Amino acid sequence: MATREALWNYRNEFGDAFGRTYFRRFGPGVVSSIGLGTYLGDATAAVDDAYRESIALALRSGINHVDTAINYRAGRAERVVGEAIRDSPIDREAIVVATKGGFLPFEGERPAEPSAYVRDRFLANGIVDAADLANGAHAIAPDYLEWSLDRSLDRLGLDGVDCFYVHNPETQLAVRSREAVYDQLEAAFEMLERRRVAGDVGSYGVATWTAFRVAADDDAFLSLAEVLARAEAAGEAVGPDDDHGFETIQLPFNVAMADAFTRANQRPIDGASDTPVADADDGDDEPVSALEFAHEAGLSVVTSASIGQGALAVAGAIPTDIDATLAGETPAQRALNFARSAPGVTSSLVGASDPAHVRENVAAGTFDPLGASAFDAIFE
Numbered sequence: 001m002a003t004r005e006a007l008w009n010y011r012n013e014f015g016d017a018f019g020r021t022y023f024r025r026f027g028p029g030v031v032s033s034i035g036l037g038t039y040l041g042d043a044t045a046a047v048d049d050a051y052r053e054s055i056a057l058a059l060r061s062g063i064n065h066v067d068t069a070i071n072y073r074a075g076r077a078e079r080v081v082g083e084a085i086r087d088s089p090i091d092r093e094a095i096v097v098a099t100k101g102g103f104l105p106f107e108g109e110r111p112a113e114p115s116a117y118v119r120d121r122f123l124a125n126g127i128v129d130a131a132d133l134a135n136g137a138h139a140i141a142p143d144y145l146e147w148s149l150d151r152s153l154d155r156l157g158l159d160g161v162d163c164f165y166v167h168n169p170e171t172q173l174a175v176r177s178r179e180a181v182y183d184q185l186e187a188a189f190e191m192l193e194r195r196r197v198a199g200d201v202g203s204y205g206v207a208t209w210t211a212f213r214v215a216a217d218d219d220a221f222l223s224l225a226e227v228l229a230r231a232e233a234a235g236e237a238v239g240p241d242d243d244h245g246f247e248t249i250q251l252p253f254n255v256a257m258a259d260a261f262t263r264a265n266q267r268p269i270d271g272a273s274d275t276p277v278a279d280a281d282d283g284d285d286e287p288v289s290a291l292e293f294a295h296e297a298g299l300s301v302v303t304s305a306s307i308g309q310g311a312l313a314v315a316g317a318i319p320t321d322i323d324a325t326l327a328g329e330t331p332a333q334r335a336l337n338f339a340r341s342a343p344g345v346t347s348s349l350v351g352a353s354d355p356a357h358v359r360e361n362v363a364a365g366t367f368d369p370l371g372a373s374a375f376d377a378i379f380e
């Protein structure tokens with residue numbers, strides 16, 4: 001697990017090469033505001049090799065945040081992340097390793113018939129109850145997530161992960177009510193609180209795609225205030241004190257998907273009424289954006305798809321007026337610097353299996369991010 005001392009030592013070793021606020025407070029210490037993602041790419045040995053090299057290079061160059069998930073690249077991503085970390089000269093305790101559970105994983109390759117695979121591997125063996133499945137491939141019931149966490153530790157070959165995310169919990173809204181999803185999350189958080197006390201996870205969070213940034217009356221919406229309240233309840237229920245380990249939310253954020261900053265859709269942390277809040281006449285209940293809520297609540301925010309899954313790395317993709325405000329030599333660097341300039345963002349993930357992309361993305365961190373008022377001015 002990452003420790004305060006090792007994280008600060010990493011920052012002291014690499015920090016001078018980077019711009020202002022490159023390392024930011026996270027967990028027990030600090031983390032690089034550029035993180036390496038491992039989502040995209042085929043489930044092949046060639047892509048494994050490329051990622052192995054990319055992760056090794058990133059860790060040696062000033063990126064000490066690696067993000068993965070049990071289902072990425074048919075389950076191969078976690079194995080590669082673990083190998084690269086174990087082979088790295090960088091101290092494991094200086095690296096923030098995050099993984100996710102929720103989507104049912106394959107074992108290294110996509111089976112010819114995924115639904116038959118789910119039936120034989122998960123349902124027949126009692127790993128997942130059919131009633132907990134959404135879209136035939138997703139579950140967040142606590143027993144399943146605990147199985148998933150144990151498989152992740154096994155695949156990574158690590159004693160613990162620094163952040164375990166419940167992956168896209170909004171997927172469950174396809175098959176159950178919002179209240180039932182909050183109940184499932186609370187039960188999952190209780191399991192994660194127990195594993196935190198046991199030392200297997202440093203902290204936990206939720207990684208989302210739509211939940212926190214869509215309008216409050218959207219079918220895929222989840223309330224951050226309610227999710228946080230469920231974590232507080234889980235922390236109290238499990239003990240040993242009334243603290244909790246819900247520390248991080250992950251959501252997509254980039255120049256073309258900035259709604260976590262621009263859309264005021266969340267009930268404020270001390271707001272009385274639940275969603276929708278837009279027509280509340282009490283000033284205290286004015287809705288806030290997901291980023292503002294996280295800031296007020298002291299939650300870390302990690303952005304995904306920070307360069308639009310590659311689309312923003314192309315010349316001309318960033319609107320010209322915004323592009324002119326951003327620091328960086330290449331479009332990818334400027335896109336990344338937009339994401340990590342947003343107020344409240346701790347770290348922006350960028351997936352890169354190509355080591356040349358890692359070099360380019362690391363160099364984005366040598367530029368200063370925009371200050372809060374310059375970032376605000378983009379949207380005025």
Ligand SMILES: NC(=O)c1ccc[n+]([C@@H]2O[C@H](COP(=O)([O-])OP(=O)(O)OC[C@H]3O[C@@H](n4cnc5c(N)ncnc54)[C@H](OP(=O)(O)O)[C@@H]3O)[C@@H](O)[C@H]2O)c1
Pocket residue numbers: 036037038039040041067068100167168207208209250303304305306307308309310311313332333349350351352353354355356357358360361
């Ligand atoms: N719901 C969720 O929980 C969720 C959803 C999406 C993503 N994530 C996490 O967030 C991470 C980042 O998101 P993402 O990977 O989807 O999208 P992304 O980081 O916006 O883009 C990754 C893509 O951009 C390419 N790329 C990277 N650097 C580049 C550069 N300098 N120039 C040109 N192209 C470049 C990569 O190509 P190469 O591979 O060829 O280098 C890859 O195809 C993921 O890897 C994953 O860890 C989480």
